Amino acid sequence: MTRKGILLAGGSGTRLYPATLSVSKQLLPLYDKPMIYYPLSVLMLAGIREIAVITTPNDAEQFRHLLGDGSQWGLQLDYIPQPSPDGLAQAYLLAEGWLGGAASAIILGDNIFFGQGLSQILGRASSSESGTVFGYQVREPKQYGVLGFDADGKVTSIVEKPANPASRFAVTGLYFLDGTAPERAHHVEPSERGELEITSLLESYLSDGQLSVERLGRGFAWLDTGTHDDLLDAANFVRALQARQGLQVGCPEEIAFQLGWIDSADLAMAAQRFDKNAYGRYLMTLLSGDNQMKYH
Secondary structure, eight states: OOOEEEEEOOSOOGGGTTTTSSSOGGGSEETTEETTHHHHHHHHHTTOOEEEEEEOTTTHHHHHHHHTTSGGGTOEEEEEEOSSOOOTTHHHHHTHHHHTTOOEEEEETTEEEEOTTHHHHHHHHHHOSSEEEEEEEOSOGGGSEEEEEOTTSOEEEEEESOSSOSOSEEEEEEEEEOTTHHHHHTTOOOOTTSOOOHHHHHHHHHHTTOEEEEEEOTTOEEEEOOSHHHHHHHHHHHHHHHHHHOOOSSOHHHHHHHTTSSOHHHHHHHHHHTTTSHHHHHHHHHHHTOOOOOOO
């Protein structure tokens, strides 16, 4: 069965107030593109074409206006309302019927991933028949969900914001899970803060010996945009990469074209739509053959 994607774009974005008083955080610009383009591109790089966007009832129409049904990128996009933000694991309760027993990849809408070989790593995770999370070394692990490993490098624990971290590897906001995720989510009890924690869901996989970790090493970037400073740092990161190499980061049209999900006519239409700026000119280079470097 084909793996489906879930893109989490709910929440109220209170840490970014007043910037998010009237707009979803995931609709804010991150340098030259809407923030949601970046996690959407990650799911596309994993070969996923059926994606559900989970967002608040108030924000759903804005996401539809921006993304449509996804056909411009060869995707099928659906929208699932989240009446209240009750934890990341809640996504599997909301999307249970839509998933229909399919395996899934779920990504936070404010996470940015970048690195050589990313598509190959995503491919390995997608081919797994159990659960896969992605570990990233951080300087201050106490702020994250932290992975513990045995002497052979096998994951042994996942602890949310531990006082004494077992390692410096944090769990990123990207999870590949099998078709049992919704059933497991039904057994997750609310935490002390009243939420259905994704960590509890992952622990059920770990206890069954069904969880593996892909470590993102040197040269990889994992950024979130939870604060104003984080948002600016992520935008500057994208700007520096694009200015230096002349290559886009998080460009759905490019990924769809390289994967054969859209053709030259579709790409030309997108380029014409954005012909007054550098984004449209970049898409034109894909058509002319001036840009030969593939997404990785």
